[in-house]
Every structure is written in C-alpha cells, then in structure tokens.
Amino acid sequence: MLWIYFEFCALVFDIKVELTSLKNSSCLVTGASGFIGSHLTQLLVEEGARVRVLVRKRSRAQFLESLPIEKYFGDVSEIPSLQKAMEGIDVLFHVAGFVGFKPSDVAELRRVNVQGVRNALGVAQDLRVKRVVLTSSVAAVGGSPTGEPIDETHPWDEGAPHSAYAHSKHDGEMEAMKFYREGLPLVVVNPSFVVGSPDDGPSIGGKFLLNTLKGKFKAYLAMGFNCVDVKDVARGHLLAATQGRIGERYILANENKTLIELLRLLEKCSGVKAPHFYIPYPIAYGTATLIEGIGRLFGKDFPIDRNRVRSSRYYTFYSHEKATRELGWIPRPLEETLREAVAWFREYWPM
Secondary structure, X not given: OHHHHHHHHHHHHOOOOXXXXXXXXXXXXEOOOOHHHHHHHHHHHHXXXXXXXXXXXXXXXXXXXXXXXXXXXXXXXXXXXXXXXXXXXXXXXXXXXXXXXXXXXHHHHHHHHHHHHHHHHHHHHHOOOOEEEEEOOHHHOOOEOXXXXXXXXXXXXXXOOOOHHHHHHHHHXXXXXXXXXXXXXXXXXXXXXXXXXOOOOXXXXXXXXXXXXXXXXXXXXXXXXXXXXXXXXXXXXXXXXXXXXXXXXXXXXOEEEEHHHHHHHHHHHHOXXXXXXXXXXXXXXXXXXXXXXXXXXXXOOOOOOHHHHHHOOOEOOEOOHHHHHHHOOOOOOHHHHHHHHHHHHHHHOOO
C-alpha cells in the first residue's frame, strides 16, 4: 500500500526531476568498483559529467585509473568519508551494495544495504544534494506467486520466503523513503538479474555465465527470473536522474525466462549443451534440508538452503513498462547481451 500511495502523490502533483542533462554536473558514484557502478562511471564520463567515485582501498578498480575522475577512498559506514566525497556535488548515485546469500552474510547485508543507505542519504540531505538515485533491486519488490510479471506497485509480502538479501534491499528502500518524505529529491531504480560485459569481478551474473560455459549445470529446477544488460542498467540510472519522478521507483528489467529457457538460449549463444535432467521440488527441498544439516554440524555455509529452494517457487518475473513509458528506457534483446558476454568471457576468462 505504501508504494501505491507514493504513486498517487506523484501523479497528482506531477513531480518531475529538474535536471535535463548531466553534462558538466558534478556526480558521485558510490560502489564504483562494482559491476553496475563501473559501467555507470564510464557512461557518466562519456556524457560529459564531472565524476567522483567513492571506493574502498581494498577494492579492485584498475579500470578507474584510465578515466578522468576524482577518486575518494572510504566506506558507507564511515560518515566522514561520505561527507568529504559528497561535498559540492549535484547528483549522488548510491550504487554501493552487498550481495550475499549465506547465513554468515546477514550482518554485512544489514551494515551495507540498510545502515549504508541511511548514512549516505543522511549526508546527501545535510549537504542539500540536488538529486539522489538509489540502486535497489527487484528483490525489494518481491516475487510473483502466480508467475505473472509484477510491477512497482506489487505489495511486499512479509510472509513470502524472501532471502536475507531481499529483506536488506527492501529495508534499505524503506529507509530511503523516510528521507524522501523529509524532502530529499530521491529516485529509486530496481534492476533485475544483471548480466553482460565487461565483468571483471566477476559479478553474480558473471559467475552464472562462467559456470554455464564450463558445463557445470547438470540439472535444473522449475524456476523463473528476469535478466537485464548491465549497460542498459547504467543508462537507466542516467534516465532516472534526468527524467524520473521524485519519490518513484523504476524496475529496470528485460526478458522473463524460466531457468531452462535461459539455459537453452545460452546453448544457442555458446554451443554449450543445456541440461536435460529436471529436479522436482520435493527432491530439491529434501536435498537442501540435508545440506543445511551438514552445514550446521560442521559449522559451514553452503550455497543451497531450504529458504532458497522455497523462494524458487516465486517466479521473479517483472514488467519494465513504467521505465519505458516514463523514462524512455528500452532494453536491448537478451540474446544480443548473452552473445556479447559469452564472447567476452571466452576471451578474458580461462575456461
């Protein structure tokens, strides 16, 4: 209901972003060493913005060395570093985030994705930053229990089997909306499963592609999700800053695919055979229960648990109609993205 209220207010008052171009604007990108952040930083430079980045000293960010940007070292938990980097900027792109799905990741998820948002947006409010674009995730929207694509108005279901990551992104958005209600000129973007290239990390999406190219998928579950090109996501951030309505969220998603449909599309793009063995839900759930028990016994985290198997029944299918209608954002065909990424990974990563 909260997002429906925001949607109503924005339509009634027709709140628009005043910026028409980012050329010569002073922009700060947090999390610039990450997958989305690196592509966004590159695009901002190409657009003629004056770009600053905030990265941790231990981050791998060699690609930043060749860009005409100002580099600041710090962390979202260090408010003085945020203040120093944000002084005098026009637009904050708060991209910094943590992705993790192990039980031991919960504390870091809360530190970065919730408290980090509170810190960064609090500084932006104090320094009267003209525009803030927060990078959230479709995980903060939730999954579709019916398998139909959902949009920005989909109500958060607290009883659904959300991951700790999803909870952290949802709670981070709720923190952000508190600042919006206090007058912060905020726009939120919600990317789906991001893939593409270059991907020096590799990202979560990149690891998925690498494992596919290495033939590591021997079976599949009945699950579905949405993939989007990282370059389209970067462009969506710029459009959100210049065309988005304050207080709104915009889903940056592309094509909805079941897991086996995606693996077969990758087979078409790469020649690597998609698996033929299907694992029924009861077997997957039972296996996850066993793995969880072994993990508790030996004090180890494994990438599979019962909650992740339960959540697979909620297809993460989304509609990007709002972003297309209001921002003019049109993602490229997924097959183009995958062919380009497959070629890049084969050239730059050992198989």
